[in-house]
Amino acid sequence: MARDAAAQETLTPDLCVVGAGSGGLSVAAGAVQMGASVVLVEGGEMGGDCLNYGCVPSKALIAAAKRAHAMGAGAAFGVAPVAPQIDFAAVMAHVQGVIDGIAPHDSQARFEGLGVHVIRDWARFLSPREVAAGGCTIRARRFVIATGSSPAVPPIPGLAETPFLTNETVFALDAPPRRLLILGAGPIGVELGQAFRRLGVEVELIEAGRALGRDDPEATAVVLEALRGEGVEIRQGVRVAAAAAAPEGVRLTLEGGETVEGSHLLVAAGRRPSLDRLDLAAGGVDADADGVTVDAGLRSVSNRRVYAVGDAAGGPAGTLNFTHVAGYHAGVVIRSALLRLPAKARVDHIPRVTYADPELAQVGPTEAEARAALGARVSVARFPFAENDRARAERATAGFVKAIVGPKGRILGATVVGKGAGEQIGLWALAISSGLRIGAVAGMVAPYPTLSEASKRAAGAHFAPKLFGSPWVKRAVRLLAKLG
CATH class of the missing domain: 3.50.50.60 (FAD/NAD(P)-binding domain)
Incomplete structure (x- = not known):
């Protein structure tokens, strides 16, 4: 068995987490606060891709760009448009400032303060139950691969x-x-x-x-x-x-x-899972182009000591590569690896958002995907932002809410495109996660005037043909009226 010559100390934690992005940090923080001993290994930046190169800087840049755009878009409100003066260096300083403000939450100092043993080095498997990093051999009871992903570069000549x-x-x-x-x-x-x-x-x-x-x-x-x-x-x-x-x-x-x-x-x-440094073959961990081959509980199918979360996980459970998915995966792993409870990662209730202007948000299957699976048993209810009073007041009427409804009123999915779509999709994700039917959303009392009324009205549109287009309902109402 190969051994790293520099590996002198042997650590035997309950859990060894490889990767300090969203998934790895969530596993490490949760596990150590529940009493487990945890080693966290990270060779790059604490906070991973999301904090340093992804979600956080991109949204900070988008926020700056939105301010610039608004300066030239006030005519409809009676505000004279002006051409923004862009100080690009200051914009990028704003982006870095946002990163710096969040970084302490993901820092080595914070996690060491929680009791996590942090090793700043790249990890690699020595055997199915050992990892080498930072001059140590880590022989953990369970391993969690949380190495995230990196940009995919297409094989274009030149x-x-x-x-x-x-x-x-x-x-x-x-x-x-x-x-x-x-x-x-x-x-x-x-x-x-x-x-x-x-x-x-x-x-x-x-x-x-x-x-x-x-x-x-x-x-x-x-x-x-x-x-x-x-x-x-x-x-x-x-x-x-x-x-x-x-x-x-x-x-x-x-x-x-x-x-x-x-x-x-x-x-x-696109993205590709970051697994190259790990020597998965030495660890007996099967993987393919999509990530570590895992079961529905995010456990390696070839090495039961190993779990994978976030972008590093392959198979159906790892097809949605988002920071919030990695955080969700962390809870599944803690339930299984620490508490020995049955746990499976669902994918039907995971929302995704494209933070353009207008935003586009989706949870569950699209209309086309649902119809391909269930055919005529699928119905679609929708409501346009053009008929939402708050959207009219803000002159943000582009877009709509579309609810995908299956048999017996079960909510299969939802699409929201328009201002604040990312804030609205959480309602639909909760409804799907909780097994609510479309009537529950239709019966919600939404404050007026808000954009969230569009979701309520879309759900209500599911019942409109049955209530307002049915001759039987009209006859029943007339009959009841005669009773006084």
Whole structure:
């Protein structure tokens, strides 16, 4: 059996967590506060991708861009529009300031204060029950792989030799791009594309398939119309044949021979699990391109000492790569690994949001997915923001709420596109998680005037044909009226 020559000390914790992103930190914090001994291993930044390169900096950038956009969008309210003066260095300082404000919560000092043994090094398996890191051999009762994911770089000829940005480097820019080409029009590409456009950058999105291809096409059309209206160029169904450096930046050759040039290239073509350093073969841990092969309880199918959470988990339980999913996975693992209770990771109630303007949020299957599975047993109830009084007052009437309803009124899913969609989708996620039927949402008393009324009205629309279009209901009402 191979051994790291530098490994001198042997640690025997209850739990060894590899990776200090959202999932790993949640497991470590929960476990140690419940009395378990925990070793946490992290070779990169505490807080992982979300804090340092993903959710947090992107939303901070989006917030700055939204302020800039609002300065030129006041005419409808009687406020004279003005051209924003963008101090890009100050914008990026704001982004870094937000990261710095959150970082102490995820810091090594905080977790050591909780009682976690933190090792700042890259971990690798020595055997199915041992990991080496920081000059130590860690022989834990259970291991949790929480290493997250990294940007996927497509095998385009010349791309590896061409300067390009990813979400891990774009927030380090100290000057704005002149013209930003974005390879990929998923959530990352769409969010950053709109943000940079609002900060004065020319932006072109290039997508081999359909932009926001996982989402409801009717909802994505609302988002893409908004982006085009702001001057973002969007190409769909276009493949890049080659990439190369150009005198003033980068040049992409599209299939068919057309070329496009930009000062910068951002690759936002998906994610891949970060497992390369772990030597999973030595640990007897099976994995594929989607992540560690796990069962419904997030436990490795080949090494029962090992769990995987978040982006590192493959299979159905690991198909939704979001920070909130990693946090949810942490609870499943703690229940199983520490409390020895049955636990399975569900996927039907997991919401997802694209933080464009307007936002697009989804939980459960889209309308097309639900109809493909259940056919005529699916009904769709909807309500447009154009008929919501708060949306009218704020002149944010683009979008709608769509509820996907199955047999016996069971809520299967929901799509919300419009202002504050991400804040509304939680209601639908709770309804699905709790097994509520559509009548429960329709019966909710929503404060007036709020955007959340749109969800209530969408649920109510499910009953409208039965209540207001039924001759039997009308006859019953007339009969009851005759009774006095």
